[in-house]
Amino acid sequence: MLAATIAMTTLGGCMSDEKKEAAKNAPLPRMSHEGAQTWARNFTERLAKSIGEPVGPRTPDARFLKCGGKNGETATDDRFILMYSAWVKIPAERHNEAARKLRKILVDEGYTITTERSYKAPKQSMILEARPKKGGFFIAIQSAAVKGEFPEITLGVDSPCMIPPGATQSHQ
Template sequence: MSDDKDDPNAPLPRMSREDAQKWARHFTESMARTAQAPINDKSVRPDFSECVGKHDEVVDDGRFVLDYSARSPLPEAEHAAAVKRIRKELEKRGYDIESYDEMKGDAQVILRARSPKDNFYISVEAYGEQKSILYDIITPCLLPPGVKQKKI
């Protein structure tokens, strides 16, 4: 028996581009509060793209993916503690932590997580030379409300 995740025509979650961007902004701001490092508004980058299927299919019905990124300035000495706070909060909320790496020699801390419920992807990266934390949220393929989903 096939799982909905394997069905290319399974109903997509619905959200407008505006609501997706608001949600991603709220989520990154929440992580920044947890890190105790406010986001630099000039660093915010919402990037919308078409959904591409497993076999490179593209359907013209308005579906999209949002890759939303933002940075918080933060001294290198505070990176590991800040990312650990984010990890702890994500775990508390039931997110799957896919990886967590601290590379002291390279002054890097990288956290990757996924929402089991909504299937969005979270990446938090801190690099010493940049003296900042990069937050990246990638949504699953979303379909705007009121649009008929086309079949692949």
């Protein structure tokens, strides 16, 4: 879902052909793979700490993908998207409270909430998605908790299409 949002944001919505061409060839944000992963790790650790729990012992999942165009085309200039996930163990009865705290943090930091759902007992669960107002990482937070179990909240971070420092951006 976030990848589709990234693609739409990167490619632009309804604009003239001239504006589409300019947007398509606009300079991409520059960041190394390591820099992007460090940013995502620090951000998810900070979110976890804000709800009173550390990121769990499960190794975060970091996947680097090639940026794709709206017709499936890929560039050859090393541009990438990072999809990063970390997990926080938290009692089921605290999931919705955690969602409220995380929502406030994201809004306070300038994110726009694009999806928000939460459900009450016996199954507390939530989905919270946010995008930055200007360039930056997309955030997806979700859980499915059944009372009495000790499940996890997933903290997902997807980068926009970026290009490593030193790489020459191709124009198509």
